[in-house]
Amino acid sequence: MxxxxxxxxxxxxxxxxxxxxxxxxxxxxxxxxxxxxxxxxxxxxxxxxFKVRGAMNALLSLTPEQREKGVVTASSGNHGIAVAFGLHTLHIPGMIFTNEGTSSAKVEAIRAYDVPVHFWGTDCVVAEEHARAYAAEHDMVYISPYNDLxxxxxxxxxxxxxxxxxxxxxxxxxxxxxxxxxxxxxxxxxxxxxxxxxxxxxxxxxxxxxxxxxxxxxxxxxxxxxxxxxxxxxxxxxxxxxxxxxxxxxxxxxxxxxxxxxxxxxxxxxxxxxxxxxxxxxxxxxxxxxxxxxxxxxxxxxxxxxxxxxxxxxxxxx
Known part of the structure; x- marks a missing residue:
């Protein structure tokens, strides 16, 4: 396609x-x-x-089995908020990793959807690497902020x-x-x-x-x-x-x-x-x-x- x-x-x-x-x-x-x-x-x-567009498309493309296992992502803010919105809307379990420098306003916006936030590293690419590893270790789905068709x-x-x-x-x-x-x-x-x-x-x-x-x-x-x-x-x-x-x-x-x-x-x-x-x-x-x-x-x-x-x-x- x-x-x-x-x-x-x-x-x-x-x-x-x-x-x-x-x-x-x-x-x-x-x-x-x-x-x-x-x-x-x-x-x-x-x-x-705009991030809600990509996040929703990725979440809506998951199989029922993948939804049940849950979703992990990493984000410096807006992608995390978008995924949290999608998880809340579609009733999918998941969590967001972010780096230490992320805007507190964006972190609070993620938490408003009752999705857990975890801090890792000082750069978004480090948080992304950790989130990928966490998802693989726990048999969950990882959704990248950008590295995903x-x-x-x-x-x-x-x-x-x-x-x-x-x-x-x-x-x-x-x-x-x-x-x-x-x-x-x-x-x-x-x-x-x-x-x-x-x-x-x-x-x-x-x-x-x-x-x-x-x-x-x-x-x-x-x-x-x-x-x-x-x-x-x-x-x-x-x-x-x-x-x-x-x-x-x-x-x-x-x-x-x-x-x-x-x-x-x-x-x-x-x-x-x-x-x-x-x-x-x-x-x-x-x-x-x-x-x-x-x-x-x-x-x-x-x-x-x-x-x-x-x-x-x-x-x-x-």
């Missing part, structure tokens, strides 16, 4: 459990670039993030919605890049429907493992510095299936500073009166940094989530 067939299958499977998020025209950003700029509002999605196909349903809402008028898509699950899914679908579309992966300078790995031609082990974009932070598994997908499908990469992310978050709140988290601020910052590059083009920016803690929000605003 091709990836586009997997995405179309995911679209049918998860539709009862997710929202069709708006594609909203941005007047201030369009004036900046001289062409139409649209915001894909995944910050309005259930659980406050069902997850990628679920995230690809964003591309399905964009294609329907934009009616083909898309030249460029800017999306946050961490492990590569979201951008791989979106690109897999949109490049099949609209071969001309340019897909740009956007990462914080402080944690750009996938972007730098693609540049190097191999998955690198790099230290990640603290970043407002905690949803994209951390390492990438060595066997990640998203790596060759990013190599093939992502046309370019833009890195942004912490101050640029901060300014983008503030701009969104000021001009669109919407809360976004750091990862959603990254592609917006990439547009602001390169406005002339996108002149007269139809641009879609994926605002991937809104899960930001109050302490982080205070640092952004003040």
């Amino acid at each position: 091709s990836m586009i067939q997997k995405i179309e299958q995911a679209e049918q499977r998860i539709r009862p459990y997710i929202r069709t998020t708006p594609l909203e025209h941005s007047l201030p950003l369009s004036r900046l670039t001289g062409g139409p700029v649209w915001l894909k509002l995944e910050n309005f999605q259930h659980t406050g993030s 069902h997850v990628i196909a679920g995230q690809g349903t964003i591309g399905v919605e964009i294609s329907q809402q934009a009616q083909g008028l898309v030249d460029v898509v800017l999306a946050a890049l961490g492990g590569g699950g979201m951008i791989s899914g979106i690109a897999s679908y949109l490049k099949t429907i609209f071969p001309h579309v340019e897909i740009i992966g956007c990462s914080p300078e402080n944690s750009a493992v996938m972007a730098k790995s693609v540049q190097a031609g191999r998955i690198l082990e790099l230290e990640s510095l603290p970043t407002l974009s905690d949803g994209t932070a951390g390492g990438v598994e060595q066997d990640a299936i998203t790596f060759p997908l990013c190599q093939q499908l992502v046309d370019d990469y833009i890195l942004v500073s912490e101050e640029e992310i901060c300014q983008a978050m503030r701009l969104c709140m000021q001009t669109h009166h919407m809360l976004i988290e750091g990862a959603a601020g990254v592609p917006l910052a990439a547009l602001l940094k390169n406005a002339q590059r996108f002149r007269d083009k139809n641009v879609v920016i994926v605002l991937c989530g809104a899960n930001v803690g109050l302490e982080t929000l205070r640092t952004v605003l003040y």
Whole structure:
């Protein structure tokens, strides 16, 4: 089965459990670039993030026997919240591993679904390795935040919605890049429907493992510095299936500073009166940094989530 067939299958499977998020025209950003700029509002999605798409597709793809054994995942926040939402909704037992630096707001959001949270290590890739080993040892199912075809196909349903809402008028898509699950899914679908579309992966300078790995031609082990974009932070598994997908499908990469992310978050709140988290601020910052590059083009920016803690929000605003 091709990836586009997997995405179309995911679209049918998860539709009862997710929202069709708006594609909203941005007047201030369009004036900046001289062409139409649209915001894909995944910050309005259930659980406050696009991650519920991939998590629900993976969970709904389990056999009854796998559901009974239970699910393990690892996450720096949003995937964990999404899996917890799915476990609660589908009445499946499971647990979430996360690293020590995970946002307390995101940890509390996971616990709100009565799903156990365990801390392991200081980087998400270390927590992922431990969670995989735990799942294998206890004969449970492991669901990766990005290194899973069902997850990628679920995230690809964003591309399905964009294609329907934009009616083909898309030249460029800017999306946050961490492990590569979201951008791989979106690109897999949109490049099949609209071969001309340019897909740009956007990462914080402080944690750009996938972007730098693609540049190097191999998955690198790099230290990640603290970043407002905690949803994209951390390492990438060595066997990640998203790596060759990013190599093939992502046309370019833009890195942004912490101050640029901060300014983008503030701009969104000021001009669109919407809360976004750091990862959603990254592609917006990439547009602001390169406005002339996108002149007269139809641009879609994926605002991937809104899960930001109050302490982080205070640092952004003040």
